[in-house]
Amino acid sequence: AAxxxxxxxxxxxxxxxxxxxxxxxxAGIPTTVLEMGALWNxxxxxxxVFCPTTAPDHRSMWFRTRTEAPLATFLWLDVxxxxxxxxxxxxxxxxxxxxxxxxxxxxxxxxxxxxGMAVTPDRDYFARVLPHADAAAMYDTYxxxxxxxxxxxxxxxxxxxSTEWYRFSRISRAHAARTGLATTFVPxxxxxxxxxxxxxGTAPRSALAxxxxxxxxxxxxxLDRTYLAAALGTGNVTIETLHRARALxxxxxxxxxxxxDRIDTTGRTVATREISCRRLFLAAxxxxxxxxxxxxxxxxxxxxxxxxxxxxxxxxxxVMTGRANHLWDTVGERQSTMPVLGIDDRANPDNxxxxxxxxxxxxxxxxxxxxxAITRTPERGTLTYDAATDGVRLHWxxxxxxxxxxxxxxxFDRVNARNxxxxxxxxxxxxxxxxDDFTYHPLGGCVLGLATDAYGAVRGAxxxxxxxxxxxxxxxxxxxxxxxxxxxxxxxDRALAExxx
Ligand code: FDA
Numbered sequence: 137a138a139x140x141x142x143x144x145x146x147x148x149x150x151x152x153x154x155x156x157x158x159x160x161x162x163a164g165i166p167t168t169v170l171e172m173g174a175l176w177n178x179x180x181x182x183x184x185v186f187c188p189t190t191a192p193d194h195r196s197m198w199f200r201t202r203t204e205a206p207l208a209t210f211l212w213l214d215v216x217x218x219x220x221x222x223x224x225x226x227x228x229x230x231x232x233x234x235x236x237x238x239x240x241x242x243x244x245x246x247x248x249x250x251x252g253m254a255v256t257p258d259r260d261y262f263a264r265v266l267p268h269a270d271a272a273a274m275y276d277t278y279x280x281x282x283x284x285x286x287x288x289x290x291x292x293x294x295x296x297x298s299t300e301w302y303r304f305s306r307i308s309r310a311h312a313a314r315t316g317l318a319t320t321f322v323p324x325x326x327x328x329x330x331x332x333x334x335x336x337g338t339a340p341r342s343a344l345a346x347x348x349x350x351x352x353x354x355x356x357x358x359l360d361r362t363y364l365a366a367a368l369g370t371g372n373v374t375i376e377t378l379h380r381a382r383a384l385x386x387x388x389x390x391x392x393x394x395x396x397d398r399i400d401t402t403g404r405t406v407a408t409r410e411i412s413c414r415r416l417f418l419a420a421x422x423x424x425x426x427x428x429x430x431x432x433x434x435x436x437x438x439x440x441x442x443x444x445x446x447x448x449x450x451x452x453x454x455v456m457t458g459r460a461n462h463l464w465d466t467v468g469e470r471q472s473t474m475p476v477l478g479i480d481d482r483a484n485p486d487n488x489x490x491x492x493x494x495x496x497x498x499x500x501x502x503x504x505x506x507x508x509a510i511t512r513t514p515e516r517g518t519l520t521y522d523a524a525t526d527g528v529r530l531h532w533x534x535x536x537x538x539x540x541x542x543x544x545x546x547x548f549d550r551v552n553a554r555n556x557x558x559x560x561x562x563x564x565x566x567x568x569x570x571x572d573d574f575t576y577h578p579l580g581g582c583v584l585g586l587a588t589d590a591y592g593a594v595r596g597a598x599x600x601x602x603x604x605x606x607x608x609x610x611x612x613x614x615x616x617x618x619x620x621x622x623x624x625x626x627x628x629d630r631a632l633a634e635x636x637x
């Protein structure tokens with residue numbers, strides 16, 4: 137195949153890739169973005185871009201014959217998952233032995249499927265986890281810049297108190313308060329004015345129609361509407377979809393060649409392209425970026441990469457749990473899919489936990505309070521290259537999730553004791569009250585200051601930068617995309633200062 141050339145190449149179009157693309161484009165540098173997923177801008181025959189959560193079709197998941205939603209069952213019935221036709225759908229579940237990792241696929245990466253919560257981490261914890269990222273610059277410059285450019289906004293407290301759509305949050309808040317636990321509002325990128333109009337019936341419903349993990353048809357400020365739209369607006373950025381980067385090798389005299397497979401909507405490889413570039417920005421997410429670097433190091437194309445590549449991986453202490461409420465404590469048939477409140481026990485030195493109050497919008501009263509607890513544990517996993525499959529393995533044992541579950545249990549045992557409530561055992565399969573075998577927040581594998589310099593420049597590969605969640609060593613204590621965006625902004629400032637054009 138003919139080798140194409142581009143001055144700057146970005147792999148992946150999630151948070152890290154979108155920031156890189158915008159800042160390169162603004163600097164006047166012609167940039168190509170390779171994204172393995174699809175561009176989500178065309179309506180299907182049903183008039184929708186994304187499929188409904190309650191009736192998932194081929195658009196829901198990445199090349200599957202059946203959906204694999206996080207809540208496997210409800211009242212022990214397999215009512216949630218549906219048979220589908222394989223297609224480059226928007227949500228993927230990457231399965232390893234003791235851990236499944238949910239990721240978004242498509243132009244916009246995780247922003248297409250996530251809950252939109254844009255949380256600034258505690259400064260102390262941030263400084264402890266990422267000692268190489270100067271906290272002053274992050275909190276004074278990069279977090280504010282990330283919030284602004286992502287379009288972060290907050291729910292109107294008066295509306296929150298009065299709307300039936302957040303009754304589930306208010307019930308959980310009351311139970312937390314009774315336990316002596318504080319709750320805090322969580323900012324979001326979902327447009328709350330739009331949501332209010334959804335409630336009033338003057339805007340098409342998305343968050344109020346159960347949409348989230350398979351994409352939002354309205355209301356959410358996903359990256360394709362913020363960073364990536366601005367990047368394309370510079371006139372210097374091109375996005376190539378259904379292109380999966382596979383291999384990296386250096387060019388004699390500087391620069392790199394990336395080998396990418398172009399797939400069709402059946403998943404078949406229809407072409408293999410070689411694209412050369414002067415600088416390379418890796419933003420394929422924690423798993424994708426780490427895989428590319430491990431393969432390059434261990435197959436010998438980039439033999440000088442750090443021994444730290446693959447280490448420092450973690451699921452951000454994610455644990456899901458559900459409580460059964462008393463019959464008089466109804467959570468409401470109507471629930472918005474965008475969480476806006478968290479139980480905030482981060483300052484508790486014995487058991488710091490941030491537990492977002494998650495919706496479970498089934499259209500029926502079910503008396504369930506659902507939570508995604510973000511716990512802090514020192515447990516970390518390792519990703520290694522597996523030559524036999526040419527893929528990666530995650531070394532993470534069920535034992536490594538136990539400390540997180542114990543932490544979530546300590547918090548919610550208190551809530552249950554104080555409110556005389558119990559856990560639900562029918563939500564996650566296997567009669568379990570806690571789901572600690574999947575994560576929405578994969579982090580690490582190319583940790584800032586270890587596998588890279590203090591900004592994200594990859595050690596042993598001059599001109600290669602990492603700008604995504606692979607930089608964060610396994611835990612950040614809150615939902616991670618704001619941190620990833622801010623770190624990417626900081627990396628791009630540095631990359632462009634070192635080499636302006
Ligand atoms: P991200 O995964 O966003 O982007 C990587 C991109 O690279 C993807 O588009 C992928 O297709 C592409 N790619 C991968 N390998 C490639 C290859 N080899 N070649 C080409 N392209 C490749 N966080 C938060 O802060 N608040 C929240 O409310 C939520 N909620 C939430 C819900 C759900 C269901 C999920 C799955 C996740 C969340 N998250 C979240 C997590 C958040 O979405 C996540 O942390 C970020 O998307 C990670 O950003 P990155 O830039 O690291 O990668």
